[in-house]
Amino acid sequence: MNEKKKFAIVTLGCKLNYAESASMAREYLKKGYRQTTPSAKADVYIINTCSVTEHADKKSRQAIRKVLRQNPDAYVVVTGCSAQLRPKVLGQMEGVGALLGTGYRDRVVDVTEQGQKGTVLLGPCHADGRFFPAYSAVGNRKDRTRAFLKVQDGCDYRCTYCTVPLARGKSRNISIHEVVKQAEEIAASGVKEIVLTGVNTGDFGKTTGETFLELLEALSGVSGIARYRVSSVEPNLLTEEIIRFIAETENFLPHFHLPLQSGSVEILKKMRRRYHPQLFKERIRYIRSLLPYAFIGVDVIAGFPGETEEDFFQTYNLLKEVSPSFLHVFPFSLRPGTRAAELPVSERIKDNVITERTNQLSQLSDVLYTLFMQANKGRKEEVLFEGRASGGKMHGYTRNYIRVERPYDEAKINTIEKILL
Numbered sequence: 230m231n232e233k234k235k236f237a238i239v240t241l242g243c244k245l246n247y248a249e250s251a252s253m254a255r256e257y258l259k260k261g262y263r264q265t266t267p268s269a270k271a272d273v274y275i276i277n278t279c280s281v282t283e284h285a286d287k288k289s290r291q292a293i294r295k296v297l298r299q300n301p302d303a304y305v306v307v308t309g310c311s312a313q314l315r316p317k318v319l320g321q322m323e324g325v326g327a328l329l330g331t332g333y334r335d336r337v338v339d340v341t342e343q344g345q346k347g348t349v350l351l352g353p354c355h356a357d358g359r360f361f362p363a364y365s366a367v368g369n370r371k372d373r374t375r376a377f378l379k380v381q382d383g384c385d386y387r388c389t390y391c392t393v394p395l396a397r398g399k400s401r402n403i404s405i406h407e408v409v410k411q412a413e414e415i416a417a418s419g420v421k422e423i424v425l426t427g428v429n430t431g432d433f434g435k436t437t438g439e440t441f442l443e444l445l446e447a448l449s450g451v452s453g454i455a456r457y458r459v460s461s462v463e464p465n466l467l468t469e470e471i472i473r474f475i476a477e478t479e480n481f482l483p484h485f486h487l488p489l490q491s492g493s494v495e496i497l498k499k500m501r502r503r504y505h506p507q508l509f510k511e512r513i514r515y516i517r518s519l520l521p522y523a524f525i526g527v528d529v530i531a532g533f534p535g536e537t538e539e540d541f542f543q544t545y546n547l548l549k550e551v552s553p554s555f556l557h558v559f560p561f562s563l564r565p566g567t568r569a570a571e572l573p574v575s576e577r578i579k580d581n582v583i584t585e586r587t588n589q590l591s592q593l594s595d596v597l598y599t600l601f602m603q604a605n606k607g608r609k610e611e612v613l614f615e616g617r618a619s620g621g622k623m624h625g626y627t628r629n630y631i632r633v634e635r636p637y638d639e640a641k642i643n644t645i646e647k648i649l650l
């Protein structure tokens with residue numbers, strides 16, 4: 230028994246990584262370890278890395294060096310997408326105890342218990358349908374109102390700028406029955422809101438012959454969960470049926486996240502995306518026709534190789550026309566191992582042009598968000614109060630994802646209240 234041993238988890242990247250870190254934490258706690266914060270001295274550190282951009286890889290290496298400065302004798306386990314894609318780089322870092330690919334997160338405690346320096350577990354992360362179930366609700370203060378629930382992993386698409394399929398393998402999922410069981414566990418911990426997450430979430434059902442809509446229908450019946458948010462869904466997978474279900478189901482919130490990436494047919498072809506800009510427009514319009522105040526966040530990439538001024542303005546004007554609530558703007562980042570990296574160098578966009586286009590889209594996002602907020606002024610909305618904010622306040626989010634602050638009242642934390650915006 231080693232209950233005195235302290236562990237800390239450093240998580241980088243997406244909601245999926247946060248859910249998986251929380252599940253790894255639960256395994257250590259079950260074994261009698263005590264959790265501490267990443268900035269404290271611990272016997273074991275787990276670094277759950279991200280590799281979505283060059284910068285994310287760099288931050289992952291910095292996180293490893295930081296914990297080793299805090300305790301050079303600690304046993305350091307490195308896992309996550311950067312471990313899967315950059316094993317040589319991370320494996321050679323001084324002081325790393327174990328390197329686990331994205332298919333081996335369920336082995337973190339075993340490997341820690343063995344404590345062998347230089348342990349490496351790598352391989353195709355979807356081998357024999359391997360799926361690491363995960364959700365982030367361990368009952369501590371931060372996680373007690375909203376939980377991320379992983380319903381799907383991996384991706385079978387081959388977007389030319391993306392390394393995620395290389396890091397997380399083929400699209401796969403656990404059964405609806407198992408997801409519902411986890412949602413019930415989350416409800417039992419007192420959490421009221423669940424965010425459904427995955428890599429290509431809308432592709433749920435690939436390995437069980439079920440559908441994403443069937444999953445949503447089953448989850449809507451779990452008692453105790455008052456709110457579901459669905460994270461990013463590919464436009465071609467966000468069917469009108471799913472939009473209608475969300476619009477007609479009380480505990481599914483009017484909050485959508487759609488990756489557009491480009492509004493130019495030519496660039497979408499080069500990206501190997503699976504929809505036409507027209508379909509994207511129709512999806513936004515259909516959402517607005519059923520849910521006029523829905524929050525719609527859109528991902529867009531600036532400066533993909535070969536993007537002309539004309540292509541860029543097709544994207545810009547499309548977004549102005551459909552007027553989503555917010556843009557997540559990503560300057561194009563060349564990733565080794567992707568098809569985009571093989572495109573002729575002559576097609577690459579100059580850094581200053583990428584920066585200029587990124588700024589233009591960010592400014593457009595500010596305008597769109599202001600319009601969204603103004604449209605909601607004077608409306609009544611339900612808020613789930615989550616926790617302390619600065620200045621003696623508490624904060625929470627409306628159903629359509631507007632952040633609200635009110636004077637702090639402990640009794641109102643994790644309660645839902647109708648307020649006037």
Ligand code: SF4
Nearest residue numbers: 384386387388391393
């Ligand atoms: S859908 Fe495309 S961008 Fe999204 S994870 Fe799959 S390959 Fe990457």
